[in-house]
Amino acid sequence: MKKDCIYLDNNATTKVDSQVVEAMLPFFSEYYGNPSSMHVFGGQVGKAVSKAREQMAALLGAEESEIIFTSGGTEGDNAAIRSALLAQPEKRHIITSQVEHPAVLAQCKQLESKGYTVTYLSVNRQGQLDLDELEASLTGNTALVSIMYANNETGVVFPIEQIGLRVKSSGALFHVDAVQAVGKIPMNMKTSTIDMLTMSGHKIHAPKGIGALYVRRGVRFRPMVIGGGQERGRRSGTPNVPAIIALGQAAELELMHLEEATKRERKMRDRLEQTLIANIPDCEINGYGSERLPNTTSIGFKYIEGEAILFGLNQYGICASSGSACSSGSLEPSHVLRAMGLPYTILHGSIRFSLCRYTTDDEIDAVIAVMPGIIERLRALSPFTDDKAAWLQEHEQTLLGVKS
Ligand SMILES: Cc1ncc(COP(=O)(O)O)c(C=O)c1O
Numbered sequence: 256m257k258k259d260c261i262y263l264d265n266n267a268t269t270k271v272d273s274q275v276v277e278a279m280l281p282f283f284s285e286y287y288g289n290p291s292s293m294h295v296f297g298g299q300v301g302k303a304v305s306k307a308r309e310q311m312a313a314l315l316g317a318e319e320s321e322i323i324f325t326s327g328g329t330e331g332d333n334a335a336i337r338s339a340l341l342a343q344p345e346k347r348h349i350i351t352s353q354v355e356h357p358a359v360l361a362q363c364k365q366l367e368s369k370g371y372t373v374t375y376l377s378v379n380r381q382g383q384l385d386l387d388e389l390e391a392s393l394t395g396n397t398a399l400v401s402i403m404y405a406n407n408e409t410g411v412v413f414p415i416e417q418i419g420l421r422v423k424s425s426g427a428l429f430h431v432d433a434v435q436a437v438g439k440i441p442m443n444m445k446t447s448t449i450d451m452l453t454m455s456g457h458k459i460h461a462p463k464g465i466g467a468l469y470v471r472r473g474v475r476f477r478p479m480v481i482g483g484g485q486e487r488g489r490r491s492g493t494p495n496v497p498a499i500i501a502l503g504q505a506a507e508l509e510l511m512h513l514e515e516a517t518k519r520e521r522k523m524r525d526r527l528e529q530t531l532i533a534n535i536p537d538c539e540i541n542g543y544g545s546e547r548l549p550n551t552t553s554i555g556f557k558y559i560e561g562e563a564i565l566f567g568l569n570q571y572g573i574c575a576s577s578g579s580a581c582s583s584g585s586l587e588p589s590h591v592l593r594a595m596g597l598p599y600t601i602l603h604g605s606i607r608f609s610l611c612r613y614t615t616d617d618e619i620d621a622v623i624a625v626m627p628g629i630i631e632r633l634r635a636l637s638p639f640t641d642d643k644a645a646w647l648q649e650h651e652q653t654l655l656g657v658k659s
Pocket residue numbers: 266267326327328329330332356358403405406407432434435455456457464466580
């Protein structure tokens with residue numbers, strides 16, 4: 256495995272910060288007590304967990320009592336959706352969007368088979384929701400609206416507070432998957448319309464398998480993991496103390512770096528985009544013109560395959576991705592880009608670069624230097640010309656076996 260790679264796949268996962276590793280290490284073999292124990296040895300671990308909860312709450316502008324530690328984004332999303340439905344058994348309708356992460360979409364699909372009705376809001380070519388469509392979909396039967404803060408593939412940011420105001424006036428609960436937004440967009444739950452918010456540690460330089468779910472005080476929470484009653488009865492199981500300490504430390508660092516790091520990342524991201532667009536014909540930025548995360552760019556290069564571009568980049572030690580980490584490896588084109596109605600050729604030729612606070616200008620320069628050559632070589636080999644690509648687009652539905 257290359258250690259010296261140029262890592263531009265931070266939306267898939269991030270490197271654990273060395274200060275984070277340092278903070279968690281003593282909790283493996285030195286302070287290994289159970290935070291629920293009555294003795295002082297366990298009690299001091301309990302205090303460290305409380306500090307981590309404070310650090311997490313500070314990043315979200317929340318109260319400590321509103322933070323539940325989870326195993327990550329997927330659990331947070333699952334737990335929030337289930338809780339919202341269990342708390343309002345008389346309501347049988349859910350609203351979400353077509354571009355959510357599978358952690359939300361798979362849950363909704365399963366609920367449909369159990370008799371729930373789910374509305375999947377559409378997005379336009381820029382990846383934006385239509386707030387009128389949302390308003391028209393809300394009914395007295397709507398239990399929950401679950402919408403992501405920012406999209407993991409395109410970085411497109413949804414107008415969460417405008418959505419929340421509409422949700423609140425309908426009486427439904429509002430859950431937000433903020434896995435990609437926490438640490439990149441300032442959050443203040445005290446002035447927000449959000450009832451529940453999911454975050455995940457491994458996107459903010461903490462380890463994998465730890466995260467937090469924010470549940471607004473006063474919102475009835477029905478736990479998904481039940482047992483010994485840890486996390487004030489909201490998530491049972493002996494907590495993963497070292498990972499929680501790590502998450503707290505990572506949250507503190509994110510808050511400290513947020514303003515300056517996102518400014519730097521945006522500058523580098525914009526330079527990367529502008530230079531590639533200027534130097535390579537027939538490419539476009541997915542979600543351009545929409546508000547986007549400062550660290551993310553998804554670029555479609557016509558007439559070639561995203562996987563082939565990644566292979567080319569790999570030879571220079573550059574890590575990027577052709578969609579979400581969970582679905583890359585499958586040949587299905589991205590459900591996000593498809594929902595945006597992108598033409599066949601862009602759909603298949605899209606790759607994502609995602610930066611972090613460790614990204615340097617030299618790394619961006621390296622990508623800028625090799626990309627035109629990679630694209631040119633692949634296009635020279637491509638069997639698709641303009642005309643063939645147009646034919647493919649026309650027959651896209653048949654080729655993909657999509658029902659429509
Ligand atoms: C938007 C979004 N939601 C949820 C998840 C799942 O988080 P986790 O990997 O912590 O389960 C991810 C991770 O890629 C994500 O990008």
